Amino acid sequence: MIDALLISNGVLWLLVIGLALTVLALTRQVGLLHERISPVGALSPEAKIKVGDPAPELALIDLHDHPVQIGGASKDESRTLLFFLSPTCPVCDTLLPTVERVARTEVPRVRVILASDGLPDEHRAFVAEKRISHLPYILSAPLGMTYGVAKLPYAVLIDANGIVAAQGLVNTREHLESLFEAQRRGVASIQDYLEEKAK
Amino acid sequence: MIDPVVELSICFALALLFAAAAWHKVSDRVRFGATVGAYSLLPPWLVSPVARVLPLLEACIAVGLVYPPTRSAAALAAVPLLTLYTIAIAANLARGRREIDCGCFASSARVPLSKWLLLRNGILIVGSCVLLLPIRTRALVWVDGATIVMTLTTLSLLWATGQRLAQTGPALRHFGGVR
Numbered sequence: 001m002i003d004a005l006l007i008s009n010g011v012l013w014l015l016v017i018g019l020a021l022t023v024l025a026l027t028r029q030v031g032l033l034h035e036r037i038s039p040v041g042a043l044s045p046e047a048k049i050k051v052g053d054p055a056p057e058l059a060l061i062d063l064h065d066h067p068v069q070i071g072g073a074s075k076d077e078s079r080t081l082l083f084f085l086s087p088t089c090p091v092c093d094t095l096l097p098t099v100e101r102v103a104r105t106e107v108p109r110v111r112v113i114l115a116s117d118g119l120p121d122e123h124r125a126f127v128a129e130k131r132i133s134h135l136p137y138i139l140s141a142p143l144g145m146t147y148g149v150a151k152l153p154y155a156v157l158i159d160a161n162g163i164v165a166a167q168g169l170v171n172t173r174e175h176l177e178s179l180f181e182a183q184r185r186g187v188a189s190i191q192d193y194l195e196e197k198a199k
Numbered sequence: 200m201i202d203p204v205v206e207l208s209i210c211f212a213l214a215l216l217f218a219a220a221a222w223h224k225v226s227d228r229v230r231f232g233a234t235v236g237a238y239s240l241l242p243p244w245l246v247s248p249v250a251r252v253l254p255l256l257e258a259c260i261a262v263g264l265v266y267p268p269t270r271s272a273a274a275l276a277a278v279p280l281l282t283l284y285t286i287a288i289a290a291n292l293a294r295g296r297r298e299i300d301c302g303c304f305a306s307s308a309r310v311p312l313s314k315w316l317l318l319r320n321g322i323l324i325v326g327s328c329v330l331l332l333p334i335r336t337r338a339l340v341w342v343d344g345a346t347i348v349m350t351l352t353t354l355s356l357l358w359a360t361g362q363r364l365a366q367t368g369p370a371l372r373h374f375g376g377v378r
Contacts, residue, residue, distance in 0.1 A: 004342040007204045011346055015353045022360050029367060 048148030051166060051182075055080075055158045056146055063123060063137040068113060070143070072162045078109040079165070081179075082156040084149045086116055087126035091171055092153040096130060098173045099155075106180055108160065117141040157183055200335045204343045208350040209326045210264050213277065215355070216323070217261035223304045224254035234302030238287050256280060264330075274330035281327065285320040288312055310365050319361065 049055065055071035062068050070080065083099050085092035103110040114137045116123060127133050147156055147167070156167040157179045165183035170176045187193040224231045232250040235241065241249060260280065263273025284303075291299060292312055301310040310316070 001340055001342070003202075003337055004204070004340050004346070007202045008342055008346040011205065011208065011350050015350065015357070018357050019353075022357060022364070025364050025368075026360075029364065 048146070049164055049167075051164050053164055055156075055162050055164050057162070058143065058146070060138050060140055060143065063120060063127065063139060064133065066136065068136045068138060070113065071158065074111075074160050074162070076109070077160045078111050079106075079160055079183075080111045080113060080158040082113050082115055082143075082147070082158065084115045084144060084147075084152055084154040084156075086118070086152050087122060089152045093130075095153055095170065095172075095176070096132065098176060100132075100135075102173065102176050102180070110157075112136075113138060115140065115143050117144055155179055159183060201329060201332050203334055203337065203339060204346050206330060206334050208347050208354075209329055210270060210274075211347065211351055212354050213274075213323070213326060213330075214261045214264040215351070216358070217257045217264070217277070220304060221254040221257035221261060224250075224257070224302075228254075231302060234300050237299045238291055238302075240287055240290060271331055274327045277327040278324055281320050281324045285317055285324070288316050288320070292317070304362070310362065313365060313368065315361075315365050315368070319365075 057071035058069070060068050060070065070082065074080070081099070081103055085096070099112060103112045112135055114132065114135055116137070117139055120139060123137065123139060127137055147154075151169050153170050154168070155170045155176060157165045159165040166179040168175065168179065170179070182193070185193060187196070228250065231254070232247055235250045235253075236243070236246045256276070257280070260273045260277050263269040263276070288301070291297075292314065297312050299312060301312055301316055303310060303316075
C-alpha cells in the first residue's frame, strides 16, 4: 500500500510541474497579448465642436415632454453622455444596453441622453420596444447638426463643467469605454494618446 | 526498473494519443494527403500511399499498446514513427516553412509548425522509451487504479491545453509583426 501511495505522490508531483509549466506558457501569451494589442478608441472625425470646447448650452424638450438641459456646468457634478442613435441602425440597437451598463458603472455619475431626429411616432414605438422610457430621448435635428454628427452611433461625453471631454463614432463597448478613458487621461482621443506615446 | 503504475499510465496515454491521431487522419483522408504533400519531403507518387499507411500504423500501435503481450513491440514501433515525424517537422522548420499545418490531429485545429512540436514529440519519444524498461512486479491495489485514471484525465486536459497554446502562440507572433 505504501508503495502505491509513494508512486501516486510522485506522479502527482510530475503532473503539478507540467501544470505549472503550462500556466507559465499561458501567462507569457497573456503578457504578449497585452503588449501587442493597443487600446482601440472611438474614431473621432473632424468635429464641429472640438474636444476642450464648451458644449453649447441647449434647453430642449424630450419625447416624454420633460425639459432637458445640455451643456453648461452641472448642478450635481454629473457628466453627460449624449448618445446619437436611430431606430433603423442595427449597431445602435445592440449597443444600447451597453451604453446603459457602462454609464451605470462610471464614477462620478453619468447622465445618459439619447438623441435622434425624425417622426415622434416611430421613436415612441422604438422606446417602447427597447424599454428605454426611463432615459431622456431627444428628437432634434439641430442638436445633431450642432455636434456635426454624420455617422451613427455617435457619442459625446460632456464633463461636469460643461466641456466636451471626448467624442467619436462608437461601434463597440471598447469604443465607448475609450471615451471615458480619454477623459481620465486628459487626451482628446485614444488615437491622440497613441500618437503621443509613439513620439 | 519502473513501477507498473507508471508503465500503465504512459501506455494508456500513448494508446489514447495514437488512437485519436489515427482517427483524425482517417476521418479526413483528403486533407491529410494534402498535408503530407505540403511537407514536400516525398516524391508525388509516394504521397498518397504514405498518407494511407501512417494512420494504419498509428492504429496498430494504439491497439498493440493496450494488449500486454504486444506492448513492448508497439512501444518499439512508436519510437521510429515519432522520430520520423520529428525529423519531418524539423526539416521543414529548417527550411523556414512554419506556416504549414502539422497534420497531427483534426483539421479543425490547425497547428502551425514550431519548435514546441519538436519538444512535444521529444517527450513522446522519451515516454515510449520508458515503456521498454524492465518493470518491477508488485501487487496493484485500488489506489493504483485511481492514480492511473486521474493521471490519464490530467494528461488529456494538459494535452488539450498544450495543443491550444501551440495554436495561439504562433498566431500571436503574426500580430503586430515579429520583434
